[in-house]
Amino acid sequence: MAMKALDIYKHLPKTNCKRCGYPTCLAFAMKLAIGKADIEACPDLDPDTKTLLGGVTRPLVRLVEVGAGERSIAVGEEFVLFRHEKTFYHPPGIMVQVSDAWSEDEVRSVVETVKETVVHRVGQDLVLNGVAVKYESNRPDRFAEAVALSGGGSSLPLALIADDPAAFEAALAAAGQYRPLVHAATEENWEALTALAKRYGCPLAVRAAGPAELAVLAVKCAEAGVPDLVLDPAPLSLSDFIATATEIRRAAVGRTEPALGYPLYLDAGAFGETDAALAAGILKYAGIIVTLPLSPASRGAALTLRQNIYTDPQKPIQVMPGIYPINEPGPAAPVLLTVNFSLTYFTLLGYLEASRIPCYLFIADTEGLSVLTAVAGGKLTETLVADSLKKFGVAELVDHRFLVIPGYAAPLSGKIEDATGWKVLVGPRDAADLPGYLEKEWKA
Structure with a gap:
């Protein structure tokens, strides 16, 4: 089981020599406790102590990188079983499958779709991650051609199945330098595939039916010189994957089976219910998800779900504070105060753009809190508004001194007027009512 930092510290030399890269032995122990440091970094430990601490301070789930360059996929390095305990850090890579038995046009079409798919949501660009090329032609030369058609790994990460x-x-031979994922080593072929993965420095998927069998095979592959592994539990059904994935993650988080501390692989098209399997993989610990080509609606839903699950639940999504011109405003346009909670911003943006009313959206930094929460928690104050007006030069953009504030901020109206010298107008509480309010009330 895991050891706490102070328990680890008791086994360290306490010399604070800094040769491990940390200022003190206690700082080193704290990093070891969360799997962020390697016990081998301490030069003064005897082999027995290293063995003892190595078993309880290894990374819970190894960080594995697939691909090379800007679009490479980093998966693993997770620390908790449930998102609300802390957060999940590395979203699963979603890779769309093509077959080497398809025509060149069919392969190219899927590859282009993967490259060009971008879902813009709450200030983030959500993308698919790569292409999985499946060997179905029984011709190695045709398999290599399909890999080349898919970009060879130079533009998108690849999985070779x-x-x-x-x-x-x-x-x-064509794509090895771009670190494609090799899928999959089994009890029958693991020696040959491990040799290939080691030669090209590629991550290797290990496939076996069940956690115990996976652990045995993972140890063999790791000892043969391939440290970057991905586990494929070969589920018989979607419910089987969920149960097995949970068991594997529990063993990794509890440090009860070191050989299961790797990211998981899911073939979302294996059960005849691709959308459901894709969602289950995102929710239940998959690191690499291979899916059949998806409709635009399915792509959008999967990318949105992944964003939601891999957003820190303790840190609201924020936009940059500042002044945002909407619909080409001039000096007579209204200035609308709001907060930098992303959902608030994008909701307002949608209504205002649709209304075609020129205006300035003036966003104050409330650390990502909504208007009501920011007012109640003292994050949205008259001082913040006054300082932000000066910081962003709002007075230089308009020839009036009227500020429209959200309805939920009405209790601050008098204080804002006193602090800023601007006349405050209290707008509606609901963003949907704002365009109608401006059409009737704005007379600057």
Whole structure:
């Protein structure tokens, strides 16, 4: 089981020599406790102590990178079983599958869709992550051609799915330098695939039916020189995947089975219910999800779900404070105060853009809190508004001194007027009512 930082500290030399890269032994112990440091970094520990601490301070789930360059996929390095305990850090990579038995046009179409899919949501660009090329032609040369058609890993991360070492040999000759995921090592072929993955420095998926079998095979592959592994539990059904994935994550978080401390792989198209499997993988610990080509609606839903699950629940999504011109405003346009909670901003933006009313959206930094919460918690204050007006030069943009504030901020209206010298107008509480309010009330 995991050890606390102070328990680890008792086994350290307490010399504060700094040779581990940390200022004190206690700081080193704290990093070890959360899996952020390697026990081998301490030069003064005897082998027995290193063995003892190594078993309880290894990373809970190893960080594994698939691909190379800006769009590479980093998965793993998670620390909790449930998102609300802390947060999840590395969203699963969603890779769309193509077959080497398809025509060139079919392969290119899917690859272009993956490249061009971008869902803009609450200030973030959500994208698909890569392409999985499946070996179905029984021709290694055709497999290599399909890999090349998919970009060879230079523009998008790749997963290579086959059971023939000769096919992998041909594909890796073209794409190995871009670290594609090799899927999958089994009890029958693990020696050949481990040798290939080690030669090209690629991550390797390990496939076996059940956690115990996966652990045995993962140890063999790791000892053979491939440290970056992804576990495929070969589920028989979607419910089987959920149960097995939970068992594996529980073992990793509890440090009860070191060989299961790797990201998980899910073939979302294996059960005939791709959308449901994709959602289950996002929710239940998959690191790499391979899916059949998706409709635009399914892509949007999956990317939105992934964003929601991998957003820190203790840190609201925020937009940058400042002054945002909407619909080409001039010096007579209204100035609308709001907060930097992303959902508030994008809700207002949608209504205001649709109304075609020129205005300035003036966003104060309330650390991502909504208007009502910011007012109640003292984050939205007259001092903040006054300072922000000066900081962003709002007075230089308009030839009036009227400020429209949200209805929920009405208790601050008098204080804001005193602090800023601006005349405050109290707007509606509901964003949907704001365009109508401006059409009737704005007379600057």
